[in-house]
Amino acid sequence: MSRSPRSQAHGYGSQGTPSRTRAALVSLQTIVYKETHRYLRIWIQTLVPPAITMTLYFVIFGALIGERVGEMDGYRYMEYIAPGIIMLAVITNSYNNVVSSFFGAKFQRHIEEMLVSPTPNIVILLGYVAGGVGRGLFTGAIVTAVALMFTSLPVHNWAITLSVVVLTAVLFSIGGFINAIYARKFDDIAIIPTFVLTPLTYLGGVFYSISLLPEFWQGVSLANPILYMVNAFRYGILGSADVHIAVSYGMMLAFIVAFGGFALYLLNRGTGLRS
């Protein structure tokens, strides 16, 4: 084993000791880089499956069944479901990215690399959420490209479209983070997506307008937060929605603040991370 002398003094050597803010920004950059590298490295698992699944949705529900359905809220059925299917991809991928990556880090214990470092908890949360948003938007873009092979998507309002998709990805990334904190085994990271997320997404107006439902079920549907996101996104693209856009924004922001605050609280307490 070689024994070369240490080239620099303790601390940060010739670069000088960085300010805490600068150090935190480098930490954030590192986590985002690491997370992005992770989902790009395993692109066969992360990026290809949503493209295939969503293509099947467009072929089966859009082209084959959609022709028989006719119009929905004045739009061709394929055109109507496209925004919902894009949101479905964004929601599931942003959630799955964070839940699997953070739980994997816990399971392999390499989360300790971050926990022993001076990286602030808010930076850990932001880093993982940024990774989830990145994958959510990436797959959203892939599914949009697939959708454009089947239908046109005339964007009604770019600002609403982009802000809604980003806010949705942020919210579900935080959701994945909270799930990963509580998870103790791999089964625990599959329960929420399977039994909560998927039903809520499918019942959130991806494939239909809630105006088709009886009045009672319309009321029940309004308790589903995903409905507001799907509708806000559909409004951004088509200019038509079942709920008011302001209500959708209010719901998304409220959930982001509540979930984000809770995730940070859990991190600060060390729940599931520090004994």
Next chain:
Amino acid sequence: MTALAVSDLTKTYAGGQIALHGVNLTVDAGAFFGLLGPNGAGKSTLIGIVSTLVKKSGGAVRVFGHDLDRDPWAVKSSIGLVPQEFNFNTFETVEQIVVNQAGYYGIPRGLARQRAEHYLHSLGLWERRDTVSRTLSGGMKRRLMIARALMHEPRLLILDEPTAGVDIELRRSMWDFLRHINDQGTTIILTTHYLEEAESLCKDIAIIDDGRIIENTDVKSLLQRLSTHAFLLDVDRIPQPLPQLNDFALRQVDDCVLEAEVPRGRALTDLFAALSEHGITVTSMRNKSNRLEELFLRLVESNDSAPVATGGTDRQEVTP
């Protein structure tokens, strides 16, 4: 200056298991300090608290004067941790692991790459920098953990059983490297089950048992407490039954090796003369190296026999 000051540190795990009973410990800056103790004694809990992986129940921890509760950023920035179990991402390459670790300490990527080259060279891993970590040998993984802990050039390096499962040659070269790091000014705290390792590397040691520090002194003073010296003697023949010598305890190690205990202050010539009377000729001799082990066992055994008001650690796992 004090590198680590722990006062009245207590830890009670959920379920009431008491791991630390008011531990007090001080490690001077620049020391090569050994923390010894049987399994379940509280070593890893103590290290876990200092490195913030375990939440303390009470007491205080100061690292280079920074209080863990008031300024965790400064404490964490000062510490490099080499844990007992491999805890790196097994899907990342060697270089990615160390560069990312530097990033968590706020070290920009360019500087991190320079340091990675330096430390991976120093630890003989540079040629394997693009290797996915899960394919490394056990010894390489241990060295990777050390390189990773040094990336932010910590003032206090904590090593929890760093040479466990490592072959003798590699262990010796790791000792040389750690001595070198210590000579450069890094304070080192080492836990090990290899007492020969502690005797060889550490100037000061503490022995922890049942969540209490039962000894905290320098190795030299501790070894002086032994009332006898132990030697291994290569002899031409060993008569049977083994002769009983006055003042010297003999034990047969193998066909041609005897272990002899010589009381402090007695001349070795007396031993040789006594053996010669029984027709035994000594052809060569050497010190028995693991004297610390003997003391360690005595201390732990005496602590076990002392009445303890509150238990709770996994004493059934203690391996004397």
